[in-house]
Amino acid sequence: MNHAEKKRNDKRKRILDGALKAFALKGFYNTKVSEIAQEAGVADGTIYLYFKNKDDLLISLFEDRMEWIIERLNTDLAKLGNDTLAKFRHMVIIHCQLAVEEPQLAEFITIELRQSSKFVKEYKNPKFGDYLKIFQHLIEEGQRGGIFRADLDPRLISRACFGALDEVLLQLTLSRAGQAEVDDKAAQVASMLVQGLLERKIIDAD
Amino acid sequence: MNHAEKKRNDKRKRILDGALKAFALKGFYNTKVSEIAQEAGVADGTIYLYFKNKDDLLISLFEDRMEWIIERLNTDLAKLGNDTLAKFRHMVIIHCQLAVEEPQLAEFITIELRQSSKFVKEYKNPKFGDYLKIFQHLIEEGQRGGIFRADLDPRLISRACFGALDEVLLQLTLSRAGQAEVDDKAAQVASMLVQGLLERKIIDAD
Amino acid sequence: MNHAEKKRNDKRKRILDGALKAFALKGFYNTKVSEIAQEAGVADGTIYLYFKNKDDLLISLFEDRMEWIIERLNTDLAKLGNDTLAKFRHMVIIHCQLAVEEPQLAEFITIELRQSSKFVKEYKNPKFGDYLKIFQHLIEEGQRGGIFRADLDPRLISRACFGALDEVLLQLTLSRAGQAEVDDKAAQVASMLVQGLLERKIIDAD
Amino acid sequence: MNHAEKKRNDKRKRILDGALKAFALKGFYNTKVSEIAQEAGVADGTIYLYFKNKDDLLISLFEDRMEWIIERLNTDLAKLGNDTLAKFRHMVIIHCQLAVEEPQLAEFITIELRQSSKFVKEYKNPKFGDYLKIFQHLIEEGQRGGIFRADLDPRLISRACFGALDEVLLQLTLSRAGQAEVDDKAAQVASMLVQGLLERKIIDAD
DNA sequence: GATGAATGAGGGTTCATTCAT
DNA sequence: TATGAATGAACCCTCATTCAT
Numbered sequence: 001m002n003h004a005e006k007k008r009n010d011k012r013k014r015i016l017d018g019a020l021k022a023f024a025l026k027g028f029y030n031t032k033v034s035e036i037a038q039e040a041g042v043a044d045g046t047i048y049l050y051f052k053n054k055d056d057l058l059i060s061l062f063e064d065r066m067e068w069i070i071e072r073l074n075t076d077l078a079k080l081g082n083d084t085l086a087k088f089r090h091m092v093i094i095h096c097q098l099a100v101e102e103p104q105l106a107e108f109i110t111i112e113l114r115q116s117s118k119f120v121k122e123y124k125n126p127k128f129g130d131y132l133k134i135f136q137h138l139i140e141e142g143q144r145g146g147i148f149r150a151d152l153d154p155r156l157i158s159r160a161c162f163g164a165l166d167e168v169l170l171q172l173t174l175s176r177a178g179q180a181e182v183d184d185k186a187a188q189v190a191s192m193l194v195q196g197l198l199e200r201k202i203i204d205a206d
Numbered sequence: 207m208n209h210a211e212k213k214r215n216d217k218r219k220r221i222l223d224g225a226l227k228a229f230a231l232k233g234f235y236n237t238k239v240s241e242i243a244q245e246a247g248v249a250d251g252t253i254y255l256y257f258k259n260k261d262d263l264l265i266s267l268f269e270d271r272m273e274w275i276i277e278r279l280n281t282d283l284a285k286l287g288n289d290t291l292a293k294f295r296h297m298v299i300i301h302c303q304l305a306v307e308e309p310q311l312a313e314f315i316t317i318e319l320r321q322s323s324k325f326v327k328e329y330k331n332p333k334f335g336d337y338l339k340i341f342q343h344l345i346e347e348g349q350r351g352g353i354f355r356a357d358l359d360p361r362l363i364s365r366a367c368f369g370a371l372d373e374v375l376l377q378l379t380l381s382r383a384g385q386a387e388v389d390d391k392a393a394q395v396a397s398m399l400v401q402g403l404l405e406r407k408i409i410d411a412d
Numbered sequence: 413m414n415h416a417e418k419k420r421n422d423k424r425k426r427i428l429d430g431a432l433k434a435f436a437l438k439g440f441y442n443t444k445v446s447e448i449a450q451e452a453g454v455a456d457g458t459i460y461l462y463f464k465n466k467d468d469l470l471i472s473l474f475e476d477r478m479e480w481i482i483e484r485l486n487t488d489l490a491k492l493g494n495d496t497l498a499k500f501r502h503m504v505i506i507h508c509q510l511a512v513e514e515p516q517l518a519e520f521i522t523i524e525l526r527q528s529s530k531f532v533k534e535y536k537n538p539k540f541g542d543y544l545k546i547f548q549h550l551i552e553e554g555q556r557g558g559i560f561r562a563d564l565d566p567r568l569i570s571r572a573c574f575g576a577l578d579e580v581l582l583q584l585t586l587s588r589a590g591q592a593e594v595d596d597k598a599a600q601v602a603s604m605l606v607q608g609l610l611e612r613k614i615i616d617a618d
Numbered sequence: 619m620n621h622a623e624k625k626r627n628d629k630r631k632r633i634l635d636g637a638l639k640a641f642a643l644k645g646f647y648n649t650k651v652s653e654i655a656q657e658a659g660v661a662d663g664t665i666y667l668y669f670k671n672k673d674d675l676l677i678s679l680f681e682d683r684m685e686w687i688i689e690r691l692n693t694d695l696a697k698l699g700n701d702t703l704a705k706f707r708h709m710v711i712i713h714c715q716l717a718v719e720e721p722q723l724a725e726f727i728t729i730e731l732r733q734s735s736k737f738v739k740e741y742k743n744p745k746f747g748d749y750l751k752i753f754q755h756l757i758e759e760g761q762r763g764g765i766f767r768a769d770l771d772p773r774l775i776s777r778a779c780f781g782a783l784d785e786v787l788l789q790l791t792l793s794r795a796g797q798a799e800v801d802d803k804a805a806q807v808a809s810m811l812v813q814g815l816l817e818r819k820i821i822d823a824d
Numbered sequence: 825g826a827t828g829a830a831t832g833a834g835g836g837t838t839c840a841t842t843c844a845t
Numbered sequence: 846t847a848t849g850a851a852t853g854a855a856c857c858c859t860c861a862t863t864c865a866t
Contacts, residue, residue, distance in 0.1 A: 007825095008825090026325070027321065027325045029235040029325075030325060032859090032861085033860075033862080034250075034859060034861090036859075037828095041412070042826080042827090043826060043827040043828055044827080044828060044829095044861090044862085045826070045827055045828065045829095045862085045864080046826055046827070046828095048861090048863080049826075051858075053861075053862075054861065054862090058221025079404055091241065096295075107308075110320065111320045111321065114316065114317045114320065114376065115233065115317060115321060149398075151394070152307060152394050152397075153391070153394060153395075156374065156394055156395070157394070157395075157398060159373050159374055159377055160373060160374050160395050160398065161370070162373055163369040163370045163371070163372055163376075164366040164367070164369045164370040164373075165366075165369070166369055166373065167365050167366060167368055167369020167370075167372065168362065168365055168366050170320070170369075171362075185362050188357070188358055188359060188362055189362070189363075189366050191357075191358075192238050192363060192366065192399075192402040193366075193387070193402055194402075195401060195402045195404075195406075196398040196400075196402025196403075197398065198400075198401075208849095212852095217850095229854095238835065238836085239835075239837080240835080240836090241858095248851080249851060249852045249853055250836090250837085250852085250853065251837080251838075251839080251851070251852060251853065251854095252850080252851055252852070252853095253837095254836095254837070254838080255850070255851075259836075259837080260837095416846095419846095421847090423846095425846095438737070439733065439737045441647040441737075442737060442838085444838090444839065445839075445840060445841080446839075446840090446849095449849095454847080454848090455847060455848040455849055456840090456841085456848080456849060457842075457843080457847070457849065457850095458839085458846085458847055458848070460840090460841070460842080461847075462848070465840075465841075466840065466841090522732065523732045524731065526728065526729045526788065527645065527729065527733060556726075560778070560799075561807075561810075563806070564806055564809075564810060565803070565806060568786065568789075568806055568807070569806070569807075569810060571786055571789055572782040572783075572785060572786050572807050572810065573782070573786050574785055575782045575783070575784055575785025575786065575788075576778040576779070576782040576785075577778075577781070578781055578785065579777050579778060579781025579782075579784065580774065580777055580778050580781065582781075583777055594688050597774050600769070600770055600771060600774055600775070601774070601775075601778050601792065603769075604767075604770060604775060604778065604811075604814040604815065605778075605810075605814055606814075607767075607813060607814045607816075607818075608810040608811055608812075608813045608814025608815075609810065610813075612813075622829095625829095626829090629829095629830095650855090650856065650857085651857060651858080652854075652856080652857090660830080660831090661830065661831045661832055662831085662832065662833095662858085663830070663832065663833095663839070663858080663859075663860080664829080664830055664831070664832095666858065666859080667859095668828095671857080671858075672857070672858090826855105826866100827864100827865100827866085828854105828862095828864100828865105828866100829863105829865095830862105830863085830864090830865100831860105831861100831863075831864100832860105832861105832862105832863085833859105833860105833861100834848105834858105834859090834860100835857105835858095835859095836857100836858100836859105837854105837855105837856095837857095838853105838855090838856090838857105839852105839853100839854100840852100840853105840854100841851105841852085841853105842849105842850105842851085842852075843849100843850095843851090843852100844846100844848100844849105844851100845847100845848080845849100845850105
């Protein structure tokens with residue numbers, strides 16, 4: 001990557017960061033493009049050199065952040081090898097951990113995610129789909145391994161798990177929960193979900 | 207209730223219905239007041255005789271519909287007496303059932319709920335809190351009865367359950383799921399959540 | 413006048429009174445018809461049984477009040493017979509006196525008078541013309557009697573005198589001047605105007 | 619002043635000119651912002667880059683025009699040195715002269731001035747106060763010089779003089795008086811006011 | 825590429841007026 | 846006659862987007 005490209009990427013990044021901050025604070029519809037520009041330290045017009053319009057900025061922000069989360073998650077999960085349960089618990093923890101590590105991102109995702117796929121016509125939010133897929137594959141892995149109940153639809157249950165986590169994350173974020181509280185609550189939710197997923201005969205194992 | 211009062215309530219209802227339809231279709235921010243008026247068959251200005259402004263209309267709509275849901279739920283649950291498990295399962299079913307019975311309401315709640323409580327200034331959405339309370343009390347009841355795990359925080363878990371259901375409801379609604387699919391998926395989610403909540407020694411009972 | 417007529421006039425009067433109060437307080441354009449109705453203790457629609465529209469109400473109010481002032485002035489002036497100077501001084505005093513006796517009317521006239529004849533198309537404000545005529549006739553009387561300078565155009569000078577008084581009245585009204593201050597200032601203005609009008613050879617007489 | 623600044627000032631001036639024209643024609647409340655924009659040859663939104671809102675535009679217009687009048691007046695008066703009488707007469711003439719030179723400004727000031735200071739919240743119209751002060755100081759100067767009556771309150775009398783002139787100006791403007799008529803009437807009013815102000819023993823001097 | 829002044833379509837809200845009761 | 850709920854045209858202002866510099 002040469003110098004010009006680096007500069008370009010830097011400006012793009014600053015705009016995305018500014019947008020995240022602004023959207024988290026006031027929501028998409030109540031954030032003015034000029035506010036994002038100010039936050040990013042660029043002129044209003046500059047934003048349109050990097051993004052087609054305000055909608056595109058929102059979508060790009062989602063994709064950018066989800067990509068980051070997914071990469072991180074995949075790296076972490078890879079280290080845990082075949083331990084499905086450990087991987088599942090880790091996902092729960094990572095998700096909740098956002099409340100502490102990236103509160104703005106947490107607010108943004110929990111609040112704007114649903115809107116986005118609704119109002120942006122035809123936008124299916126593929127990155128979010130990828131995120132859900134990780135959950136789904138984990139559940140399928142558990143089912144193949146015989147530790148997770150086979151009577152549950154992985155697509156459905158991955159949604160349910162995501163919903164549970166997302167709602168919990170929303171609360172943790174809005175209440176500005178500290179690390180200890182996040183750890184505790186993540187553990188409880190993980191415990192409940194895991195128990196709900198486990199094949200009955202091995203529940204004692206938990 | 208006299209004639210004038212009846213007429214007034216009827217018009218208010220028509221406006222709320224129009225707003226629900228419009229909000230479900232395009233979301234709060236993309237719905238024009240004039241569209242709601244048209245949907246309701248009243249003049250634009252009439253809306254302001256019944257609601258302070260567009261925000262107030264959104265809030266009132268939430269309260270109205272949550273009240274309806276809560277009443278209905280309480281009536282149903284009362285019939286189930288002390289059977290905590292049955293009551294819990296019924297809540298799951300009722301929630302998912304919205305996708306079939308009131309798809310517009312389902313879309314509205316799943317998509318607009320989070321936005322509203324965050325961006326409508328000062329609004330704490332008490333009715334939604336009431337709804338969560340029903341979940342919470344049910345979990346506490348189960349804990350007192352010794353059938354639900356005592357190591358789980360009812361406030362936290364009620365949130366998690368709501369989140370799981372809400373996400374599932376969103377999918378059922380958007381995919382225009384039919385009654386059979388809704389029944390099946392509600393049963394699965396109920397089964398998972400219940401197993402996750404049950405005291406370990408009685409899990410076989412499920 | 414029979415009972416029905418009396419009642420009608422009473423309601424018309426209440427509306428005019430309410431309008432005066434409201435217009436004096438907030439001005440014509442910032443006063444809502446509904447506020448006038450409330451002030452008058454009638455329904456909004458009732459106003460339109462007595463006046464064609466809001467403009468007509470303003471005009472009618474002018475005419476009504478100017479008529480009252482003119483009648484009163486004529487009665488007073490009649491008592492002063494041929495004493496032109498005394499009559500002129502009395503007019504000055506009566507005009508300023510409004511600040512004490514009818515502060516709302518004073519505010520209304522000083523502030524709304526000019527607007528009214530401008531914005532209401534084709535309205536020449538004949539009653540205001542009548543009021544000016546009294547000044548004018550007094551000046552002409554003085555000229556004929558040889559005590560007022562003959563080199564001044566009575567129409568022009570009556571305007572100038574009115575303008576001077578009106579501006580002074582505005583200040584007296586807005587500063588909520590008491591009787592003593594009003595008396596003092598009216599006397600000063602009268603003295604200046606009279607001296608300005610007097611035939612030079614008889615100025616010592618003042 | 620650089621180019622950008624010059625362009626900005628030019629646009630601001632065009633908006634003020636457009637506003638003056640429009641306000642003079644239809645009055646503040648009957649003038650739409652879009653009409654001003656059209657008159658100024660700018661987009662509606664542009665007005666809000668230069669003025670906070672419609673009220674602010676009104677206020678700014680007053681300040682701008684009063685400033686212009688005051689500067690001009692001060693320049694002229696400075697040339698007349700210590701001749702109080704000449705200066706007083708000049709003020710009268712300049713004021714009336716507006717009817718010929720700046721009829722729109724004349725209409726605007728005579729008709730909108732009172733409204734504005736009353737209904738534009740918090741606005742005390744300091745420039746108008748400055749204008750009155752010129753009158754007042756002139757009267758005080760005459761009193762100190764022994765040529766004006768000492769028994770008159772300069773603040774009161776400056777108001778009265780302004781009122782007289784303003785009313786005369788209004789008539790001259792609305793009747794579209796020509797230069798000759800304006801000269802004649804200004805002279806008459808000046809003569810009357812001066813005689814009214816002069817110390818009695820020197821009235822023959824006029 | 826970067827700027828930010830300018831644009832102008834759009835929409836929430838007001839309020840004078842009407843009319844069914 | 847009186848009411849006041851309903852109307853809907855009107856209007857100020859916002860703000861995403863453009864484009865001359």
